[in-house]
Amino acid sequence: MLTSTAYNHINIRYCREAAKGVYGMARCSRCGEYFYREPHEKWKRLCLDCWLDDKRKREEDGQRRERQVEWLESRIDKLEDENEALRRQLSARMLPASPMNGFLSHFPALIRFCHPDRNPGDPTAHELTVWLLDAREALKNENARVGARAATV
Numbered sequence: 001m002l003t004s005t006a007y008n009h010i011n012i013r014y015c016r017e018a019a020k021g022v023y024g025m026a027r028c029s030r031c032g033e034y035f036y037r038e039p040h041e042k043w044k045r046l047c048l049d050c051w052l053d054d055k056r057k058r059e060e061d062g063q064r065r066e067r068q069v070e071w072l073e074s075r076i077d078k079l080e081d082e083n084e085a086l087r088r089q090l091s092a093r094m095l096p097a098s099p100m101n102g103f104l105s106h107f108p109a110l111i112r113f114c115h116p117d118r119n120p121g122d123p124t125a126h127e128l129t130v131w132l133l134d135a136r137e138a139l140k141n142e143n144a145r146v147g148a149r150a151a152t153v
Helices: 004-020 048-094 099-114 123-152
Strands: 024-027 034-037
Touching (some): 099 123
16 A cells, blocks of 8 residues: 555656646546556546545455354254254154064065965965065055155255
């Protein structure tokens, strides 16, 4: 940043050069003050004070945005962790630990044990096998429905 002494030195040089016709006068579009610029510097619309003020504000805005991004990223991380914990709690509630969850793994042995081919001439064996097959399908469908519901949550 320019000190006031350096700034005054620049202004004095501009004044001398402007008197020689090297620099032209322009009016600042922000504050309305006149300032010196070279004839080919038509793009300069702000005086040095306003330009430095704009530059400082842009730098402050950039730093503020960086802090906001950091805060938002940390908030996202916290929310993702919280979301994962809630998913685990929900899946624990949806699939409670009960004897029925392991029951499907025992169905093949039960069906083999009760099958009519192993018990020829026993009418109860046929009824029990049909009932076990229906129960197995119902449990599979229920587990699939609960698993699909847990996956969508």
